Amino acid sequence: MLTTEKETIGICLFELPEKDQAVIQRVVTFGASQGKHYNLQPNITCSEIVITLDEVELPNNTAVHIRIGESDLPYDILLQRPLLVTRVMRAIDDAAQLLRSRPAITASPEITIESTPEPSTIEPEILVQEIPAPTVAIPENATEPPEVSRYTALVVDDSAAIRKQLEIELRHANIAAEFAETGEEALEKSAQKQYDLVFLDVIMPGIDGYEVCRKMRSSKAMKKTPIIMLSGKTSPLDEVQGVIAGASTYLTKPVQHEQFQQTLKRVSKWLTNFAR
Helix, strand or coil, X not given: CCCXXXXXXXXXXXXXXXXXXXXHHHHHHHHHHCCCCEEECCCHHHCCEEEEECCCCCCCCCCEEEEECXXXXXXXXXXXXXXXXXXXXXXXXXXXXXXXXXXXXXXXXXXXXXXXXXXXXXXXXXXXXXXXXXXXXXXXXCCCCCXXXXXXXXXXXXXXXXXXXXXXXXXXXXXXXXXXXXXXXXHHHHHHCCCCEEEEECCCCCCCHHHHHXXXXXXXXXXXCCEEEEECCCCHHHHHHHHHHCCCEEEECCCCHHHHHHHHHHHHHHHHHHHC
């Protein structure tokens, strides 16, 4: 079923500092020049997307919420600093996709979103705040169902924000994602199912990522599985520890979009040519 979008998507910058507003205004203006139907809207009740800070309380509404920073409050999309143009545009595009995936929403006189839920190839992630996770977004003017995911990744991280970010990044590459919050849960899931690749946080409750990686590599089924370690640390010693544990490569957090997608391309090429 096609997703129908009429008019523009209203974006409210709710209680943002002037500096942040100026950056986002430039992004929206640039997006308009590229044919994106986004429009800044001062009234939060008439907006489909709301961008605010991590600690700001928001009134109940049907808008997609983008929060800047790390937040314990409910959100749909997390936008990390610094507010780079590409990062802000990607967050707004993801919010628009999420908005289109919600069924039969009439958010304001300016926009009507009509969609029929499609089977998702991504297992939903249920956050502590019980925010509905996005399904696979249907491209505009699509005439076929969403493409079946090529691979399935296991994302192991105790941070809900990181899990959400990686889910979105993987969806861009047409890779399905399943999740574990602890090393013990990751080992249990990987023993029950064969994953094509694994993203593994280093520091977690219980056993750490290095130990999880060693245990995974001890399994015959996971000898060749790409394991990408994730850590906020950047010292060469940490990378060496990851290599010794059996990691395929190492990414620092917060994950950068371009670096992440480049890593995915290399891993996907290897999976296509050698893994099967």
